[in-house]
Amino acid sequence: xxxxxLNKKKGARALNPPPRKKQKAVFAVxxxxxxxxxxxxxxxxxxxxxxxxxxxxxxxxxxxxEMSSDADDPFANDILQGSDDEDDEEESSEGSDGDSDSxxxxxxxxxxxxxxxxxREEEDAExxxxxxxxxxxxxxxxxTPEMFPVVELMELIExxxxxRPICLRTNTxxxxxxxxxxxxxxRGVNLDPLSKWSKLQSASSFLPVMALAPQEKERIVDMAAxxxxxxxxxxxxxxxxxxxxANEMKESRLKSLTxxxxxxxxxxxxxxxxxxxxxxxxxxxxxxxxxxxxxxxSGTGVISKDESVKTSKNALDIQNCAHLQKQLILAAIDSVxxxxxxxxxxxxxxxxxxxxxxxxxxxxxxxxxxxKLVPCGLDFGRPGFTRFRGQNFHPSLDKTxxxxxxxxxxxxxFVAKLKKMSNLKQTPQQQSETLGEVDEAPGLVESDExxxxxxxxxxxxxxxxxKRVKRKRPSREEIAKTREEKRLALREAKRKxxxxxxxxxx
Amino acid sequence: xxxxxxxxxTLVFNKLHKFVGNNLKNIVxxxxxxxxxxxxxxxxxxxxxxxxxxxxxxSLIKRATNVKREKLVSLGTQIGKFTKAGKFHLTIQSLNLLxxxxxxxxxxxxxxxxxxxxxxxVLKGGVxxxxxxxxxxxxxxxxxxxxxxxxxxxxxxxxVDCRKMDPNxxxxxxxxxxxxxxxxxxxx
Numbered sequence: 001x002x003x004x005x006l007n008k009k010k011g012a013r014a015l016n017p018p019p020r021k022k023q024k025a026v027f028a029v030x031x032x033x034x035x036x037x038x039x040x041x042x043x044x045x046x047x048x049x050x051x052x053x054x055x056x057x058x059x060x061x062x063x064x065x066e067m068s069s070d071a072d073d074p075f076a077n078d079i080l081q082g083s084d085d086e087d088d089e090e091e092s093s094e095g096s097d098g099d100s101d102s103x104x105x106x107x108x109x110x111x112x113x114x115x116x117x118x119x120r121e122e123e124d125a126e127x128x129x130x131x132x133x134x135x136x137x138x139x140x141x142x143x144t145p146e147m148f149p150v151v152e153l154m155e156l157i158e159x160x161x162x163x164r165p166i167c168l169r170t171n172t173x174x175x176x177x178x179x180x181x182x183x184x185x186x187r188g189v190n191l192d193p194l195s196k197w198s199k200l201q202s203a204s205s206f207l208p209v210m211a212l213a214p215q216e217k218e219r220i221v222d223m224a225a226x227x228x229x230x231x232x233x234x235x236x237x238x239x240x241x242x243x244x245x246a247n248e249m250k251e252s253r254l255k256s257l258t259x260x261x262x263x264x265x266x267x268x269x270x271x272x273x274x275x276x277x278x279x280x281x282x283x284x285x286x287x288x289x290x291x292x293x294x295x296x297x298s299g300t301g302v303i304s305k306d307e308s309v310k311t312s313k314n315a316l317d318i319q320n321c322a323h324l325q326k327q328l329i330l331a332a333i334d335s336v337x338x339x340x341x342x343x344x345x346x347x348x349x350x351x352x353x354x355x356x357x358x359x360x361x362x363x364x365x366x367x368x369x370x371x372k373l374v375p376c377g378l379d380f381g382r383p384g385f386t387r388f389r390g391q392n393f394h395p396s397l398d399k400t401x402x403x404x405x406x407x408x409x410x411x412x413x414f415v416a417k418l419k420k421m422s423n424l425k426q427t428p429q430q431q432s433e434t435l436g437e438v439d440e441a442p443g444l445v446e447s448d449e450x451x452x453x454x455x456x457x458x459x460x461x462x463x464x465x466x467k468r469v470k471r472k473r474p475s476r477e478e479i480a481k482t483r484e485e486k487r488l489a490l491r492e493a494k495r496k497x498x499x500x501x502x503x504x505x506x
Numbered sequence: 507x508x509x510x511x512x513x514x515x516t517l518v519f520n521k522l523h524k525f526v527g528n529n530l531k532n533i534v535x536x537x538x539x540x541x542x543x544x545x546x547x548x549x550x551x552x553x554x555x556x557x558x559x560x561x562x563x564x565s566l567i568k569r570a571t572n573v574k575r576e577k578l579v580s581l582g583t584q585i586g587k588f589t590k591a592g593k594f595h596l597t598i599q600s601l602n603l604l605x606x607x608x609x610x611x612x613x614x615x616x617x618x619x620x621x622x623x624x625x626x627x628v629l630k631g632g633v634x635x636x637x638x639x640x641x642x643x644x645x646x647x648x649x650x651x652x653x654x655x656x657x658x659x660x661x662x663x664x665x666v667d668c669r670k671m672d673p674n675x676x677x678x679x680x681x682x683x684x685x686x687x688x689x690x691x692x693x694x
Contacts, residue, residue: 219569243565243566243569245569254579255691255692255694256691257579258579258580258584258694259687259691259694261580262580262583262584262598262599262694263599263684263687265602267563267582267583268563268566268582269580269581269582270566270569270570270573270578270580270581270582271578271579271580271581272573272577272578272579273576273577273578273579274573274577282572282573282574282577283572284572
């Protein structure tokens with residue numbers, strides 16, 4: 001349905017550049033922030049509607065029936081009137097580099113236009129929702145209204161366009177910062193030796209290591225170590241004492257990891273090529289002092305380095321990433337010895353700004369294991385979200401830290417530090433509260449039906465709980481509920497079919 | 507991962523001896539390691555994994571036994587590789603170890619540092635200082651004037667001959683240099 005409309009609009013684009021640009025800017029922004037999408041040319045047809053509102057209840061990741069990856073434009077459909085906007089959106093997404101255009105318009109005018117749009121949008125959204133309940137595509141929600149005020153969003157997007165300053169870290173195992181600075185200046189490198197944090201320049205990838213604060217003679221695991229920037233930093237902080245297990249799953253990246261380790265003169269490291277989830281088995285449960293998990297993610301925070309992230313990630317990728325991250329963090333927690341004298345810490349970090357990969361994963365870990373969040377030791381950076389789009393997280397999540405390019409002048413990043421309280425595997429509290437755990441990942445639904453029995457039970461509880469979650473509009477509640485019920489019914493049916501077929505085959 | 511057998515150990519020690527001479531005992535026997543989380547550091551040992559020889563402290567070795575053979579990629583410092591023909595070559599990762607114990611050294615002038623790092627041999631004109639008593643085919647470690655180790659190689663001429671040479675003669679055949687980390691990352 002959006003298809004034909006779109007095409008038409010494309011033609012009609014020629015109208016007023018200025019106002020449209022503003023809208024375009026807004027939506028572009030939103031779109032870009034989504035990042036999973038690929039509005040390349042648009043098959044915007046999938047977007048049913050403004051799942052925006054309805055999605056407050058469920059995490060945008062919940063779709064099982066339609067993981068429509070093209071799902072990007074939540075707003076594309078939202079804006080019925082703004083057929084223009086759709087086009088604009090497309091345009092802007094295609095020419096994501098053209099963001100600089102939006103700079104031209106006045107912020108005030110823009111803001112006003114945005115407000116108008118929003119009002120219209122919301123009305124339309126309501127209408128759309130009623131009509132399109134069938135389609136269950138859950139687009140990945142734009143963080144817009146909840147994460148940032150719109151103007152800030154603009155800054156964020158623009159910040160993504162520009163490269164972040166390159167930071168250097170001196171390898172303290174081999175030289176001193178002063179010497180290095182001297183040599184580089186001689187070579188003509190423009191160097192600003194700015195030092196805010198303990199005499200080292202730091203870029204976002206060093207923050208997790210600073211949060212980890214490894215001590216000498218500890219046992220540390222770095223679960224996703226390639227290409228080795230963080231691992232070498234850990235070794236430098238530990239002055240080559242203790243032992244580091246550097247693990248990297250992808251063989252192709254192992255070479256660069258070992259080369260970097262040797263080049264930097266790191267001698268206390270064992271490099272292995274396991275899948276991070278197997279590490280507790282290999283190293284033994286409860287055997288190390290600290291774990292650094294820089295989880296593989298969608299890379300939405302480092303767009304300035306890799307523009308392809310804007311167009312190549314979609315909702316499905318994010319969900320898969322989130323699922324993997326949850327498993328990895330559990331493995332990380334299991335490896336740590338809660339009774340270690342000097343440690344018992346896990347640092348989880350991603351280079352992404354998506355809540356699904358950050359706060360949601362930490363929340364999951366808090367529920368599944370006996371750990372608690374502790375302050376990271378980084379006094380700048382914004383605290384993480386404790387609530388987002390209707391999902392409520394554990395209140396201690398404000399001890400996590402988020403970094404943004406437009407605010408901190410470094411890549412988008414998220415850091416959380418957990419302390420393992422005991423070596424038990426069950427958390428004391430069950431999830432009966434509003435900490436609705438929404439999904440065990442779509443992957444589970446598709447591949448792991450058996451394991452889903454438990455997941456479903458949780459889901460049922462969760463969906464019931466979801467009713468208590470704050471909502472903006474009651475009508476959407478109903479709609480969401482209906483969808484949930486439908487989904488559950490589908491799952492039940494699937495499960496039943498499976499068990500039946502099993503019984504039949506026996 | 508396994509310890510080296512007799513032949514292999516002989517080969518490795520011979521090669522090392524070329525570069526460090528009597529300091530070999532520092533490396534092998536009297537080494538004090540500071541790695542490992544144990545209170546008392548053990549010594550360093552050599553281990554072989556996939557034809558590569560590693561110089562590792564004992565406590566690391568104990569802990570690395572958990573890792574399966576296929577999955578273990580590296581431990582401690584790599585010092586060299588065995589070729590298919592059974593010969594042993596020192597690789598650039600051993601530079602730190604060699605530099606600390608080197609008997610014969612050559613210091614390069616700043617102008618010729620870059621040339622060496624690109625893989626060229628050391629010419630007489632680029633030599634700043636050279637230790638005495640270098641014989642032909644001795645192992646030599648190459649430093650920059652600021653005592654940063656750059657690589658190592660074989661002496662093509664003895665110190666005495668070196669003084670008489672013309673400026674374009676080769677003094678040191680280059681075996682390995684730190685530029686390899688960039689040029690040949692994949693081969694390391």
